[in-house]
Amino acid sequence: MATTAKIETGGQGPAEAMRETLRMILADEAVSAVLTARRTPGGGAVMPALIADPDRLDEADPLAPAFPLNSARLLGRLTRGESRGMIAAVLRPCEIRAFVELCKLNQGSMDNVLLLGLDCPGAFANAGYREFALDRAPSGVSRDFLAAFLPGGAAVAEAEGAPPLARACRACEHPTARAADCMIGLFGEDPEKVMTLVSQTPKGQALINRLGLPEAGRELIESRTAALETLIETRTAYRDAMFEETAKATNGLEKLGAFLSGCVNCYNCRVACPVCYCRECVFVTDVFDHEPWEYLNWAGRKGALKLPPDTLFYHLTRLAHMSAACVGCGQCSNACPNDVPVMELFRMTAAGVQKAFGYEAGSDPEAPPPLSVFQEREFSEVTGGVD
Amino acid sequence: MSATSEEFQPTIVAFVCNWCTYTAADLAGTARMIQSPNVRLIRMMCTGMVDPKYVIKALLSGADAVLVSGCHPGDCHYINGNYKARRRMKLLKEILPRFGIDERRLKLTWVGASEGNEFAATINEMTRLVRELGPSEAATTMVI
Numbered sequence: 001m002a003t004t005a006k007i008e009t010g011g012q013g014p015a016e017a018m019r020e021t022l023r024m025i026l027a028d029e030a031v032s033a034v035l036t037a038r039r040t041p042g043g044g045a046v047m048p049a050l051i052a053d054p055d056r057l058d059e060a061d062p063l064a065p066a067f068p069l070n071s072a073r074l075l076g077r078l079t080r081g082e083s084r085g086m087i088a089a090v091l092r093p094c095e096i097r098a099f100v101e102l103c104k105l106n107q108g109s110m111d112n113v114l115l116l117g118l119d120c121p122g123a124f125a126n127a128g129y130r131e132f133a134l135d136r137a138p139s140g141v142s143r144d145f146l147a148a149f150l151p152g153g154a155a156v157a158e159a160e161g162a163p164p165l166a167r168a169c170r171a172c173e174h175p176t177a178r179a180a181d182c183m184i185g186l187f188g189e190d191p192e193k194v195m196t197l198v199s200q201t202p203k204g205q206a207l208i209n210r211l212g213l214p215e216a217g218r219e220l221i222e223s224r225t226a227a228l229e230t231l232i233e234t235r236t237a238y239r240d241a242m243f244e245e246t247a248k249a250t251n252g253l254e255k256l257g258a259f260l261s262g263c264v265n266c267y268n269c270r271v272a273c274p275v276c277y278c279r280e281c282v283f284v285t286d287v288f289d290h291e292p293w294e295y296l297n298w299a300g301r302k303g304a305l306k307l308p309p310d311t312l313f314y315h316l317t318r319l320a321h322m323s324a325a326c327v328g329c330g331q332c333s334n335a336c337p338n339d340v341p342v343m344e345l346f347r348m349t350a351a352g353v354q355k356a357f358g359y360e361a362g363s364d365p366e367a368p369p370p371l372s373v374f375q376e377r378e379f380s381e382v383t384g385g386v387d
Numbered sequence: 388m389s390a391t392s393e394e395f396q397p398t399i400v401a402f403v404c405n406w407c408t409y410t411a412a413d414l415a416g417t418a419r420m421i422q423s424p425n426v427r428l429i430r431m432m433c434t435g436m437v438d439p440k441y442v443i444k445a446l447l448s449g450a451d452a453v454l455v456s457g458c459h460p461g462d463c464h465y466i467n468g469n470y471k472a473r474r475r476m477k478l479l480k481e482i483l484p485r486f487g488i489d490e491r492r493l494k495l496t497w498v499g500a501s502e503g504n505e506f507a508a509t510i511n512e513m514t515r516l517v518r519e520l521g522p523s524e525a526a527t528t529m530v531i
Contacts, residue, residue, distance in 0.1 A: 250485065252486065253524045253530050254524065312447060313440075313443060313444060316483075323482065349482055356481045357477075379477045384494075386496075
């Protein structure tokens with residue numbers, strides 16, 4: 001049975017209340033450090049940091065609308081191997097889902113980590129965040145953002161005088177994370193007044209018990225559920241429209257080529273992808289170190305060869321390799337220097353692939369990745385009805 | 388089987404496993420079974436090592452169809468490689484048709500070492516079907 005605890009925001013604003021809660025969590029005997037977004041010293045950006053000293057939590061800013069990278073791979077690094085303490089990680093739901101995928105691939109471990117998921121109103125793409133933060137005092141960005149994009153606890157995708165949220169966030173039907181130990185509840189009630197801490201696992205339950213926070217009333221729980229339902233509905237509709245538009249733009253190889261025509265093969269999308277975890281991607285190995293005569297051959301065969309070559313090959317291969325694990329965080333598009341709509345393509349394909357295998361990336365830590373298992377009798381349509 | 392010279396001659400790339408389908412192909416050859424000459428055989432140790440990128444590369448390079456063929460379920464020399472191949476083929480059949488590659492251009496079959504006739508029949512039937520489908524988009528247009 002889940003407990004929903006109440007965090008009174010009491011005039012200091014949600015960001016400060018959040019820091020106060022993190023101080024309590026860091027003071028907990030089981031927790032050695034907190035992984036959270038924080039304003040970088042000297043200002044300028046919001047980046048993840050592993051904070052061990054409670055005084056350093058003054059710069060923590062987990063509610064900032066910045067999403068410069070998906071922290072799942074970082075957390076994998078912090079949990080894989082010998083650990084001598086528990087990390088409380090404050091993450092967006094898509095970061096938690098990517099982390100769950102990485103743990104299944106032995107790229108991280110859930111053992112020494114306490115996953116604290118944020119009810120996620122979404123975030124800006126990098127450029128949008130800079131625009132939004134430009135004229136604001138760094139310490140006030142989060143509060144202004146929540147006032148504009150989560151008024152009264154109801155998330156909206158656009159607000160006057162602000163850039164829109166990242167497209168991946170607007171199309172995200174997972175504003176909460178099932179695998180989190182606790183969710184930090186922002187939906188349903190004005191976070192200027194109150195937030196919640198909801199346990200989802202025994203580990204999370206134990207934390208809430210130790211913190212001794214007051215229980216939230218039924219009203220608060222119900223209003224969060226209702227707000228979530230509305231938000232998921234809006235976002236699902238946006239997502240489906242995005243899928244339809246993307247499908248129409250890519251339903252032939254030539255059209256797919258046009259869709260990806262801005263790609264310069266920088267592979268930033270792969271570097272930014274939290275579930276693309278290979279140490280060495282095949283596309284940077286000597287498999288692709290071709291001889292000059294080979295290029296001439298290819299150019300000769302077709303009359304012309306697009307350079308750099310193998311753009312479609314790269315994206316289709318990446319789709320085959322990771323679409324079953326795609327969590328839709330949108331960091332691929334965020335990292336693209338040429339605004340290629342990579343996220344749209346990958347999310348659309350991933351939705352189809354995950355549906356085909358009855359799998360939802362990152363939601364259930366116990367569900368095996370579909371390409372790592374098999375049944376003796378399945379998918380007989382692939383072999384023309386022959387088992 | 389007598390293809391006229393004007394008839395479209397598709398190219399089919401076939402990834403076949405060493406232990407079953409390749410042996411069947413060998414048998415079909417030594418038994419002088421009549422087979423269409425449109426297939427380019429690539430011998431793999433197991434269908435379980437056919438990475439999706441091999442299939443994608445073949446299709447993007449202008450193959451009109453790709454055949455992956457291995458041992459019958461339960462007969463895999465490496466115990467379960469063919470089951471893995473089936474999941475990967477399912478994956479490709481989910482991904483590639485979105486981008487205009489006809490699902491029928493991807494085929495997975497089980498052909499055992501003694502089934503030379505089955506191999507010849509598979510090849511002939513697939514060539515007929517792909518001839519009907521016509522050249523693939525990757526073969527006729529510029530693919531980046």
